[in-house]
Amino acid sequence: MQSILDWWNWTDGQDHLYAFLLVMAVLYVLGTVLLLGYIWLLMLRRNRRSAWSAALRARLEDDIATWMAGDLSTWELSNRLHVEVRTDERARPILADVIYATSKLLREESQSQLRDLFRQMSLDQIVLQKLKSIKWHEQAYGCRVAGQLQLKEFLSLIRARTRSWRGVLRVEAITALVAMGDQSGLEKIAEDNHHLPDWEQVLLLERFKILNSHELPPYENWLNSSRPDWVLFGIRLCRHYNRFDKIADLGPLLRSGDSRVQTAVLGTFEAQGDPELVPVLLDYLPYATGGCLIRTLNLLADLMLRSEAMPVLLDYADHADPLVRLTALEALRRLGLPAPELHLLTKSRSDLALLTAH
Amino acid sequence: MLNEGFWYDLFTYLFLGYTLFLMGGYLVSALVSYRVIRQHMAESSFVDYRNILTSPLTPKISIIAPAYNEALNIVDNAKSLLSLEYPDFEVVIVNDGSKDDTLQRLIDAYRLEKQEMAVPLRVECREILGVYKSTERAFSHLTVVDKRNGGKSDALNAGINVCAGRLIACIDVDCVLERDALLRMIKPFLEETDRKVIATGGVIRLANDCVIEDGRLLQIRVPRSFVAAAQVLEYMRAFLLSRVYWAKVNGLLLVSGALGLFDKETVVEAGGYSHKTVGEDMELVLRMRRMMEERRQPYAVRYIPDPLCWTEGPSKWEILGRQRNRWTRGMMDSLRFHRKLFFNPNYGTTGMVSYPHWFFYEWLAPIVETLGLAYCVVLMLTGSLDYGLFWLLLLFVYSFAVFLSSLAIWVDQKTYLQYRSKRDLGRLLVVALLEPLVFHPFIVYSAIRGNIDYLRGKKGWGSMTRQGLSKTQPTPAAPTPTTTT
16 A cells, blocks of 8 residues: 555656656557467467367268268267267367268258267257357357257257347358248248348348258248338249249239339349230339339330330430430330431430440 | 746647547557457358359449559459459449550450440549440450540549449459459448448558469568558558448448449439549548438448458558658548538538548648657757656657557457468568658658648649569468458
8 A cells, every 4th residue: 555655656746647658658568568479379379279170170070981981880980989079178069060061061861860970979069058158159150050950959049049130140040940941930030020131131042042942931921021121032032932923923012112122023023024024014114213113114125015115115215314214225226226216315415425336 | 927837738738638549549449340350250250152152132243443554464454353253243444545555455355346335424524435345255244444534533433434233343453352352342232221331441451572373362471671561560550450440330431442332323423533632532432421411311331351452552662652642632632622521410420520530630640740749859959858758758659559560460360360471470570660660750751741732732643653563473381361251
């Protein structure tokens, strides 16, 4: 106490400032030394750790491959794996990861043996720990492994993860539910989640493609959802699974008022390219704006007969938006409107530069 | 009448307060940035970006690359851009009235033909002389625009008029982009549901002395030249410890001209790039933000902390000085054009935090630093300098500068691990020790010159010669991957 008081007296007045600056400088120097020391340790540990884990992975992969080829009994494999795990407890998550990675290479029918091995080695406890972890990335990893290895005992935990605000975790949980064919869980997702951003939709569609699951997600329910994001996802899934029988029914969604939904419907129409869609598009045309209007005009130019399309497009050849006008003119050019007439339509506008090929 | 001691104390504590506030800001932003980067890396580890390559849901991107007298490398540069990985993109190279045979080389290499077409003039640019497309299917996503010379902004505007993408990536043609740069940069645009993402920036790193082959970065090295190596450290501090933070609080004002992805409609509505400044990148972002704030439309400017773009930095003092002079003038233009934002609550974070930060700590910092030194000299001459305090202050500032550089190196080691070899780390450490004594004073000097030139009405870029990036074979030892995610 006395020394603190002495120090305080010493720092009185201008000395306060001296002491402060000195302490701060010393702290910075110490901080620098600590950071550099830590970097040095990181370098050493990184090399050792990566060499150890690479060697262990190689051993485990070899053992599992030999077992799958039938040259090693399950009992022998189990013994070897137990030895690895007993020697170093850090081997357990690596073993879980190796089994998970191996199962991705196999067809669904061949995975039961791996699943049994996984449980036999009590690795499902690691999945449980991950799913219950407070760290979202551990939960996501747990969902991923549980989904891949069809560990259905964790379904309730995975369902809870679909309500996370963290997009990546939600994607992993939904993918796991689709992989396990949990239709009832999937049906509830739209009720629990207001949003499903485009980024997650992109990721989910690609995951579904890789899963190649027999049981389709309940996209028809999502089409009727009150949440635009889920309607959008339903439309995209319709296209993704080539459900052309459903696409014609999407027409009313063009009046949804959400431009993203309208764009997605137009995208499916473009993919289908059916002339039967023309009346739906003509109905929608007066209400279409911006990018949707441009896509509608292009679609009509492609799907309608030349003689019917020309008057529709000519109406838009003098539109206030230069991009809409340009689309109409391009479409008219494609349909064979003579160059002089096209030039006449373009010439009067100062917001279009007409470039010649010569 | 106030005595001499009062003024001495006032100045001392004002300078000290300013410095402490700046240091505190740096430390807070460094801590937040580190956390954000770790989260971003954890998220990225669950995403295989190559799977997105087949997705029909990704919006079309137009890469706009202005080229002026780039005949020597233009064919290789175009090839590098064409080989980027993305489902739907086009490369628009704008020949800005080059005096050499830039255009002819492109025509010959990619069998280009002039097109007959109408171009909507949505943003201001000089006369477009022709638009060329390749007759070969392999290069169908290459468009070359030939126009009268009008500068970088003008060329970018011409590209905006011609391109068809919903998003535009404005880049420097001689940059080396990571193959998956677009796949990574698209994420923020698709992620937001409540706000419109108007722009996304990416980390720029220096490629001096790195090994590049066929437009791909094969080996990363710390440059041998001190000037370039100091910039490596400077870029690490700026991109890893600062911009990530500003994006997190949605206050990012600068998306580097070397690589930025923008929402095209917002750029067009804001009027495109300005012809009135040499700091067109910052000015555009400020103008877009201002427009969104005035419309009361929720928006965000986001940032990807992955190293996505490699560029050549000046390796000579003279060229570095010109570059920093231009940056200062560009910043002053942007701050002057949009002075209405200064502490204006109607402009939210932009007006109340970002703009004042740029004013006080980006523009004013070199001036305050110079004034501080001048004050010390005056005190020295009048014999009233407290040498003890003077040296302590220097030690305090110097130790902080070294600490911050060490923090940047540490963050790099804990995250992207770009510099792995002991030699590179040793070199970075030596540079960190020398940089505050040699490099930083020169940067301050260049900024002061920029201020003086600005007041004298100087315009233009000044010549910026480049030595060219290393294209030699890599040495067999320690090849370094470009990203670790």
